[in-house]
Every structure is written in C-alpha cells, then in structure tokens.
Amino acid sequence: MGEKAAITKSIFQREFLSVLIIVVNAFSWYFPLYILFQNALEQFQLDSTLLLTAFGIQAVAAIGFAIIGTTLLKKFPRRDLFLTVWMFIGIIVSVLLITLETFNVAYLLSVSFLSGFSLGLGFPSCLAYFGDHTKVENRGLLAGITFFASGLAILLIGLIINFSTLVTGALILAAWRGIGLLLFLLVKSKKDYPQEKQFEAPYKAVLFDKSFLLYFIPWTLFCAVNFLGVPIEINLFGEELGSLMPIGEYGVGGFVALIGGWFADTVGRKRIIIVGFVMLGIGFAVLGLFPGDVLSWYLYIIVDGIAWGIFSLMFYLVIWSELAGNRTKEKYYMLGVLPFLTASYIQILFTPFAGSVEASSAFSLASFFLFIAVLPLLYAPETMPEKKIELKRLQKFAEDAKKAKEKYERKMEK
C-alpha cells in the first residue's frame, strides 16, 4: 500500500476518530474554560493573595487528581467508561462556573478546585488513549492533525467565549463537553487497549528510566523558560503585541504541528525536537541581543509558534507513549504533562516580579538554558524505530522511482 493510501486509511479509521474527538474536545473545552475562569476572576478585582490561592488550588487539584486518576482508573472495568465519567464531570463543572456570577470566596475556591479536578482526573488517560490507539508509523502525523484540530477548536470556542457573558459561556462549554461526550460514545473504539499485554510500571521506575529523563529534562526546561518568559515578553512587547502571542502559538503552532507531525514520522522524533529547541534558542538569542527591535519581536513570536507546534505535538501526544513501550502509558503521560501544569502556575506567581527583570539578560539566559536543554536530547534514544524510518525512506524512494519511470515512458512514447 502506498504511503498516501496508508495515511488516508489511518485517518478515516473509527479508532482514530474516537481519539480525535476525545483529545480535541478535552483541549478545546479546558483552555476556554480557563479563560472564562480568568475573566470571571478579573471582574472581581481580587487581591493578589486570593488570586494566587485560587489559581494555586486549581493547579494543585489538577496535578493531584492526575496522580489519583491513574490509580482510580484501575477500579473501572473499562478505560472508556472512566473517560466517559471524566467527560461527564466536565459538563457539571462547566455549569457550576455560573456560581461565579456572584462573588463568594467559598464558591470561588470550590470552582477553582473543581476545574482543576475536572481536568486532571482523566487528562493522562485521555492522552494515553491517543497513544494506545495510534501506531508508531503515523503517530506523528495523527498527533499533528489532532493538535491542528484542537488549535482551530480552541480559537473558535475561545472567540465565542470572549463575546459571551459568564452564564452563556459556561453553558456553551457544558454543551461543547456534552457534544464531545456524545460523539465519543458513538464512535468509541471497540478495543479499549491494544492487543498486546501491558505491564504496570511504578512511578519510581518511570522517573529513573534514563530514556524518559533524557526527554523529560529538556521539556521541563522549555516549560520553565517559556512560561517565565511570557510576563517579561508582555512587558517588553506591550499588551497589544503580547496578545498576538497565543495566536502565534495556536495559529502558527497548529500549522507547524501538522507539517512537523509528518516530518516526525519521516525523519524521527528526536531530530524534529532538536530543530524546535534550536529555533527557539535562536529566537531568544536575537531577542536578547536586540530587545528593542520590533523585527526581533516578530521573529520571536514566529519561532515561538513553531517551537510550540513541535513541542505540543511531541510532548503532549507522541513521546511518552513510545517511551512507555509495553508498559501502561498513563503514568508516562501524567509525568509528561506535569512540567506544563506546574510551569503555568509558576508563571502566575512570577508575573508581579517580571517588571524588575532586565529583558536583555533574561532572554540571553533563556537562550543559554535552551541550548543546555538540547544536550540531554543528543543522548536520548530515537523513539521511532530506525527500521520504520528506513522503510518510509525506501517507500518514498520507490514512489519517486515509479513516477520517474512513468515520466520516462511518456517521454519515450513522444
């Protein structure tokens, strides 16, 4: 079967559709929910302690329940049942956002907790579901399609939420989560897990796995550098250009994810991640050298989008599944999303101090850390088997050779 035919077949398979629905719905439900929650908090003009407590509770709940979720999953007869319950909780929590209509500290903290809980509980399982229902040969491309679709859905739902009141926004999110649940129930794969037997690995074993660490450390460094950098960037660029950054991340990132996914399946995961790090490192270096130059700002926004596209696809969806091998994937994904969840909260903590940091030195330091982050990657194993990469290369050559022959024959006929 040709590469194109194989790709088309894998995209339109019921198995991938169920994965696409659950992952896209999770991303495009949670990020707008987070925006809605933020908007609601802004209108109360809370003091910084309460604000940090609210976001802190949310982050702790998300992380805590992500850990609990990986254990709780075993109590369920099927993973898709667990995911169904998780999505249903999402509908209820979305509706509960309405309580933020009137200011009440108890409501506020409860909603903070519940929103973290409703994300964390099933998020690792949702990502592991993706890993289990995709094959290594085209996981990159399928992850790219998933991330691209998620980006589009986030932009669309985010836009609607921005023009909605709290009550309408909450109801839209509840409905969106409900639609996701309904579609998932309709197309969910009959196979809950792939055929091969999977073994349970304790957290300790995952954390001390050298291959895991060689990917985990660069990803953690990226999250730290990126999230700590955001408040400084907004200070430097100004609110207007700063607001373009998410568009860069989701817009440029979405397209890059699509192309990057295909490349990841063709040349391997490691190479594409290194490209992302090098590009972002260059972006930060230029920003460090010319912090006052508008061109360097735009260049940074573009390379940041490219890096986000590559990293989101690789570090949310692809790498952990492949590092897990024949072990259950939930713990790998749980630890994999940890740097993102932690760093996004650290960003909130750091924001008040961003103004006192000198942009030029901060970006030069960021660039240095990103180049450091590449070092472990040089020793990291390629998670896509070399044989598969070679086979793809040969298949591509065979297709090109066939085309060359057809062209030659046409020329001879003339």
Place this chain on the structure above:
Amino acid sequence: MKKIIAVHSYKGGTGKTSLSTNLAATFVRNGKKVCLMDLDFRAPSLHAIFKKQNLDYWLNDYLNGVCEINKVLIDATNNNGNGGKLLVGLANPSTEAIRDMTAKDRKWEMKALGRLLALRSALLNDGNFDYIIFDTSPGLQYSSINAIVAADIVLVVTSLDASDINGSQRMTSELYDLFEKKTGILINKVIVDYLKSKEEQKKFTKKMKDIHNLPILATIPCFCEVLRAAGNFIFTEERPDHPFTETLEDLAEKVEKF
C-alpha cells in the same frame, strides 16, 4: 514478447544468482537472445560463475555514466546451435568498488534508475534482445528498488526458512503493492519429501500461495547435485537431462506467458 525480469529475494543465499543464471541459460537454449546483469553491487557473484576478473568496464561504470552498455556486456554464449545468445554485464567485485557503491546517495540512485530504464530501448529495441534479467541485491535497498521499478516482471526467490518466508511476505506487502508489477514467487530448495506426488505438490503450492498471496511460478526441489556444482558451472548447460533443468524449462515457459 520482450521483457525485463528482476530476480529478487528478501534474504541472501536463497539461490537468486543460481536461478537467474540458469533461467538465462534456459532461455538461450530455447533460442532467445538474453542479457544477464549482476545488479548485486554489495555482493557481486556472476563474475565468479563466468570466471571473469579483470575487465575494462563493469556495470558500475555504466551506471556511473562512464561508458555505454555495449562496452560492459560480454558474450558468454555456450554455442548450442539453437541461435540463442547470452551476454552478461558484471558488477565490479573489488572492495573499493563495493565500498563506493554502498555509499551512493539517493540522488545518484535516481540517476542510476534513468540508466537502467534506458536499457530497454538500447537492448530490447535496438539490440533486439528478448530478455534482460537483473540479478538484484537481496532485501530492500535503493538498487533493488531501481531494478524492480525498471523491470516488467519480478521473480521473488524464497526458501522454506521461516524468517525468509516472513520477510518475503512483509517485503511484498509493504513495498511491492507500490510497484504494481507482475510478481511471481519461486520457492527454492524445497525438501523433496514435500513434492513426492502430484497431490502433495499441489497441496504444497496452494499452501505457499495462501502465505504469499502471489502466484507460485516454481517449486524447485533441493538437489544435492546443484549444491555440489557450487556455482562453478551453469548447471542446466552441463546437465540438460536433470530434473532441475526440467523445472527451469517449465519456469521459463511460465515466465514467457506470465
């Protein structure tokens, strides 16, 4: 009808070169004009069968664009009075040449494909050859893909070794579909017990056809005499009455009609 035939296999040592040579000799005995080419540049072997060592030009040179094909081809006809003709193109067996061919990149291989495709007009049309037989490298690599793409028919040689069967099966399903080529399987070195009666032979062939999902053009028993010949001579030329020669005659007929 004039044809280019590529003889390929998943693993080395399946008897690809022996079958290519003997098939070529069978065609020649039937009065055909045949060109046999050693495209296994990583492990050349036809030079040993035809006992040629120091040549001015090799197939390597043709593919490198150094010379034209007529400079490479050597007449190896064993005159049998049937009017057949056998010309061979040999691969350079020197270590340097092997190293050089192994290091060729994709761009070079694409150019080499163009040179292989040009053989059709140079040999089949202008040279009036009936068959060109490519003895390819085993497994999947650029040079074997080129040979398969340039050919009209592909004969995949496999033994009964489990890894060979699995590998051939994988190779044909993963890559051969792309080529959309007429492909036939030759099962070589089959234990004679499996082919004792017509009935058993039929059963065996059906089993192999189910495994490979491709037509089985020949099931060739493992003859000790062929093994003993050790590639020192062309068996079908020396032993025209041997059952191996009969099997090859039958194969030549099937390939002609295929």
